[in-house]
Amino acid sequence: MAYKDEQLSEEKVFKDPVHRYVHVRDRVIWDLIGTPEFQRLRRITQLGTTSITFHGAEHSRFNHSLGVYEIVRRIIWNFKDQAYWNPEQRLLCLCAALLHDLGHGPFSHSFEKVFKLDHEHFTQQIILGDTEIHKILEKVRTGFSQDVADVIGKTYADKLVVSLISSQIDADRMDYLQRDAYYTGVSYGHFDMERILRVMRPMEDQVVIKSTGMHAVEDYIMSRYQMYWQVYFHPVSRSAEVILTKTFQRAKYLYEQNYPFKLEPLHFISFFNGKVNLKDYLKLDEAIVYYYFQLWQEEEDAILRDLCERFLNRRLFKYIEFNPNQMMDVWMELHALFRAVEIDPDYYLVVDSSSDLPYDFYRPGEEEERLPIHLLMPNQELKELSRQSDIVEAISGKKRTDHKLYFPLDVLEQKKDVPEVKRILAILAG
Template identity: 75%
Template sequence: MSYATEKLNEEKVFKDPVHRYVHVRDRVIWDLIGTKEFQRLRRIRQLGTTYLTFHGAEHSRLNHSLGVYEIVRRIIDDGFEGRPEWDSNERLLCLCAALLHDLGHGPFSHSFEKVFHLDHEDFTRAIILGDTEVNAVLRNVKEEFPKHVAEVIAKTYKNKMVVSLISSQIDADRMDYLQRDAYFTGVSYGHFDMERILRVMRPREDQVVIKSSGMHAVEDYIMSRYQMYWQVYFHPVTRSAEVILTKILHRAKQLHEEFYNFKHQPIHFYSIFEDELTLQDYLKLDESIIHYYFQAWEEEDDPILSDLCRRFMNRNLFKYVEFNPTTQMKDLMELNNLFKKAGLDPEYYLVVDSSSDLPYDFYRPGEEEERLPIHLLMPTGEVRELSRESEIVDAISGKRRTDHKLYFPLDLLQDVSTKKTIKRKILEILGI
């Protein structure tokens, strides 16, 4: 028996709050779970700063990765196996890509990436292809196997059906994180009938399609996603924490560039600050490391870094007001000047934050980004794009919703011991 087909002596199971159990029989999957690069995901939260809004949101990227693996395993083993359109030789590749799809996430994921212009998918591929324990396991399958896994994650793999299981508008990734994030945040929005969707998924040519009888379950899934984005992922309090987190990292980098003498030297950040980040350096970063520095930097002599770190660690977040950058740019310019007069650096204490989401769309010729739409399999055998059949989906298809907030430290503005007139003027413009 080859390593690629080797099974464990008995099935291993992980108890899971969303899927009840995660089942592992393949030796390759079991070995990948045991690698240090995969175990690192225990130390990175799935939802970044959301735990400061929803106190239950402490679940990790490892939780989610196991969940995505389990959904793909069920789709393939329970739904696709034996169907002529499905190539069973792709099974292990699908399972490995599902398990490893988030391997390159860093601490506080998207906020961290934004500051330092990083991309977690680049690091995912680097881990899979580099000198790592994960790569060693994958190479034991076949020498070119790591390359194929990386291609699935990069969406360049030749079999587009394999890619669509991991990355499309109805994929295992989204089906897991919506339910998992709803469970741990305690909200009801992210729940949908996944069992029904799994039952009506079918392999067809180069994509996964949904039997038309399951259309209403898919509508429910899309609306669940829409609600989760605006009620959880784009929650204004979570965004306030992200704003402060982002500004801490910006400030630390700026101080480093100005040769500031840190009391607690940012050793883990040197290669990032100097644009010389190696994979080995990146893998040493997790959220416990970031928290250590933020706690240490509360004692720094730089008043901005110290204040921002104290705010983040103690959840003394910025307040916010609705803001329209199209019509209120004059107000923003005036506020910038007033903040400077009040002794508050607007670069760090006056921040416009925008969130935007497109709940569903389909490919339109001439657009740069090709979106994989959801297709329904009609009783006649014809395949139809979802929004052509669903009035609900058609109503929201292609409609981007954007929200803008202006964040600021209300406590410092209400402290009128100094510059009382200026601060009062700021509050008037903010409408407070």
């Protein structure tokens, strides 16, 4: 029997709080889960700094990846007798679903922003590089790893396969909305996934939804909208993310200035130099970051020491609403006042912006264009979702952006008798 067709002698199951069970029968999938590269995802949290606000949100990229695999496995099972579905793509879809987040680094997006990295690039590097993952995929057939990388990179020729992993209604989003809602303890992310899976249909280039399932999709889109603004963009979590980002920036700056760290930050050197290789990338996880943050609390540099202590002990920055387009004069004055009282505004006066587009329709030629969700009508005609749904039409193409100004109120209050600080506090109080 070929490796790609090999089944385990007994089905393996993972108990899962969202899907009840994750089922594995393919030897390939089981072997991939057991690799060091995939096991590393146990040490990368799914929501980064969100656990600062929602204390239950300590779940990992590992269990999210298993969840996405399970949803795709169920979709494929439903597709097995459908036109347009090619059963030869089954294993490719399962592998891409399982491995789609393989390249996430510690604290994901904060880390990427500072060091100008792209997790999808590293996902592809892990799949194509000298790794256990690559060896397993190439045992399926020569070039199979490239196909998996292409699906994740959204360049694979069969767009139906790509849409299962990356679209406006894909397995990735369906898992993380429900999983993140479960672990944060909120109700916003819940929607009727069972109904959506039942009304999904494969077409030539994408998955479509039977028109009878429109209301379940409306619920899914509104759940996504609520999760972004109530959980993912929560201002307290963003405060922790600001401090985390500034900590990385300060450590990088000190390294570039030949600052004598008490313990050389070996795990970060290639990141500081902008010459990250795959071996160094895979060595870095959140346990390592916490280790260095603990050490850096004892450093001579006051800013690095303070930022690490703030992050580890949840001594966060306060915030006010701030519109950079209308308040630049205020920003310039605050910047000057912070410098006057020897509080470095580069680290302690930070504007953070969050924006989201809950649903977009097809606008060809635009940057980051998104294929719309199509409804399959009883006459087999396809209709774009927002043309049929008043709810979705109301939010289609509307990008909401939120700006906050973060600052250390505790430090300012210690100097509240200083005239410049009195002016700062008056400005911040509005």
